[in-house]
Amino acid sequence: MRIILLGPPGAGKGTQATFIKENFSIPQISTGDMLRAAVKAGTPLGIEAKKVMDAGQLVSDDLIINLVKERLTENDCAQGYLFDGFPRTIPQADAMKDAHVAIDYVLEIDVPAEEIILRMSGRRVHEASGRTYHIVFNPPKVEGKDDVTGEDLIIRADDVEATVRKRLDVYQEQTRPLVDYYGKWADSGDEKAPQYRKVSGLGAVEEIRARIIDALK
Numbered sequence: 346m347r348i349i350l351l352g353p354p355g356a357g358k359g360t361q362a363t364f365i366k367e368n369f370s371i372p373q374i375s376t377g378d379m380l381r382a383a384v385k386a387g388t389p390l391g392i393e394a395k396k397v398m399d400a401g402q403l404v405s406d407d408l409i410i411n412l413v414k415e416r417l418t419e420n421d422c423a424q425g426y427l428f429d430g431f432p433r434t435i436p437q438a439d440a441m442k443d444a445h446v447a448i449d450y451v452l453e454i455d456v457p458a459e460e461i462i463l464r465m466s467g468r469r470v471h472e473a474s475g476r477t478y479h480i481v482f483n484p485p486k487v488e489g490k491d492d493v494t495g496e497d498l499i500i501r502a503d504d505v506e507a508t509v510r511k512r513l514d515v516y517q518e519q520t521r522p523l524v525d526y527y528g529k530w531a532d533s534g535d536e537k538a539p540q541y542r543k544v545s546g547l548g549a550v551e552e553i554r555a556r557i558i559d560a561l562k
């Protein structure tokens with residue numbers, strides 16, 4: 346199974362990805378997680394990306410496209426993959442099309458902007474795994490600690506309100522056009538086109554999970 350998860354910051358892509366990747370036994374390819382790992386490791390890519398990410402802007406297409414192409418050569422991608430937070434611009438989507446990277450489903454998680462600000466302000470993350478919690482909506486078993494490892498949770502550097510608002514603007518301008526891009530392709534009759542599915546991201550995490558199972562049947 347080859348899936349693209351599409352949706353604004355805070356839609357719950359990472360939260361639902363945890364379940365989707367287990368359900369289909371496919372790796373999650375989160376460009377956000379990959380960039381945060383590079384920032385943490387202090388690599389040249391990480392140093393360049395940090396400034397852009399903290400400003401709520403997008404890292405350059407060339408850099409991201411190369412990162413993903415390289416990741417796709419790894420053995421675990423043979424059975425499929427789950428893109429989380431990628432593609433995020435038309436050039437990124439075109440690059441995948443040109444490279445004949447097959448996609449079965451584009452799954453859009455739809456959440457209104459007001460809800461997103463609430464979600465981001467309470468988000469806590471386990472840095473090493475990318476596992477995500479919310480202090481009210483999806484709390485860890487022990488406050489401030491990851492359920493699996495017991496390690497500390499952190500607040501993401503780009504979750505301050507001003508940056509979240511900037512990320513939402515950037516989503517509208519640069520990523521939202523992909524809704525049309527994949528929607529039109531799905532309707533075009535092209536046999537290589539992915540199927541397009543949209544689910545509401547409002548409600549409890551488990552309810553959204555059930556919608557996703559239904560949508561991918």
Ligand code: AP5
Pocket residue numbers: 352353354355356357358359360361376377378380397398399401402403404405409429430431432433437464465467468469477478479480482483503512546547548549550553
């Ligand atoms: P990235 O890490 O991809 O961030 P994002 O797309 O902005 O999305 P988020 O991770 O913020 O949200 P999410 O949808 O995963 O929500 P989550 O499940 O965590 O990218 C970060 C940055 O990296 C970008 O700004 C950019 O600079 C750069 N970048 C990454 N990819 C790039 C690319 N392809 N091109 C260029 N630049 C790129 O949930 C959010 C919160 O809500 C959590 O607290 C969660 O517990 C809670 N929650 C989840 N579901 C529910 C629910 N149903 N009800 C209540 N709360 C919920």
Ligand code: ZN
Pocket residue numbers: 358359360377430
């Ligand atoms: Zn995420």
